[in-house]
Amino acid sequence: MVDYSVLLSYFEKLNKRELSDVEKGEISTAFRKESFKKKGVLMRAGESNTRHYYIEKGLLRLYVIDPSGKEFNVLFAKEKQWLGDLATPAPTPYYIDALESTSVFSIEEAGFQKIIGYYMDLASNIRKSYVFLQKRFVSILSKTAEENYEELIQQNPELIQRLPQYHISSYLGVTPVFLSKIMSKRARKRQ
Amino acid sequence: MVDYSVLLSYFEKLNKRELSDVEKGEISTAFRKESFKKKGVLMRAGESNTRHYYIEKGLLRLYVIDPSGKEFNVLFAKEKQWLGDLATPAPTPYYIDALESTSVFSIEEAGFQKIIGYYMDLASNIRKSYVFLQKRFVSILSKTAEENYEELIQQNPELIQRLPQYHISSYLGVTPVFLSKIMSKRARKRQ
DNA sequence: CAGAAAAAATAAACTAGTTTAAGAAAAATA
């Protein structure tokens, strides 16, 4: 028997009340529970009608691959966060894969829309995502890589522990070599 | 008598049907019509509970100013587009000013939320904005300034006509000097 | 726990983009 408790309590929290059995039934029908081991692939560029993922446990990254084969990390998402291509059902330019072994609840666009209509607070989540991305955008545009690294350490120290350095560098928009320089400079400064 | 027709027909289009007089009344009560001449300021960093703007006519830009005084354009918005800080009512980090003489319909957060609940398609607009920003983010991250300029020309040739070069350069994340180089190189190539 | 594989550090040469400054062109205004 599949355990939907994490997902259901997420929706109860959204809704600020307990859900009826009917509501619970609807949710667990709309979502599919899936597990991926490290390096498992959830989404590939070119795919259409991709799904939305609510993460129960683990760590995912969403990224693009440019024509020369270079990868650029757009975002990471961990337990209790959503990840997906909001432009679905259009063919996606993104890849998603698992950085740790990860379990998710996934839902297709049609179901997602229905649920957004019903649980209005979920819609405002998209607004929050926008605000977050805009902030990140401004940072990358206006600050040096060193400043952005400092900011990431302040705001998300845990992520740095969980990620290999080359994923962080790609998230910051620099090469692993340059991040390594930043780090050694930083280490020198503070001892 | 203030003319709300552009705003009202926007909502009729959203809703895919005509609005009742009551609905029209609600909308024109919730929105305030304002005009700004070129260089007029609509929003300043530090302000709280900022408003949302639907543009009837003209051109606005949203930008930040870093501690050294440098400006970074985050986005431009023209007639029939929305602009605002979606993080409101929190104190905004953004400035908005008019690049042309501009008339807008503005609404405060509370009214905006109410309207979003009623005109659901407006909520999906936020989703579209997110998708747009994410695309732009990936471009800035993964492409050279030259490629980004090329892309802007393809996708928004009109904007280039309406904007001084130094605003475009800031939007692309480079200095005016460098954009000028890109342009002269481009001009040389194609004659 | 040995060997292989993956990740990180370091160095050196390079390049995309910045800075400062001065002159030319274009646009606004009297």
Place this chain on the structure above:
DNA sequence: TATTTTTCTTAAACTAGTTTATTTTTTCTG
């Protein structure tokens, strides 16, 4: 239309970040 102000161009010296390559360190796997 002459004058002032704003915008754009060009040049030259500079720097933040890249590239390629080699070595060291850490992590994974049989």
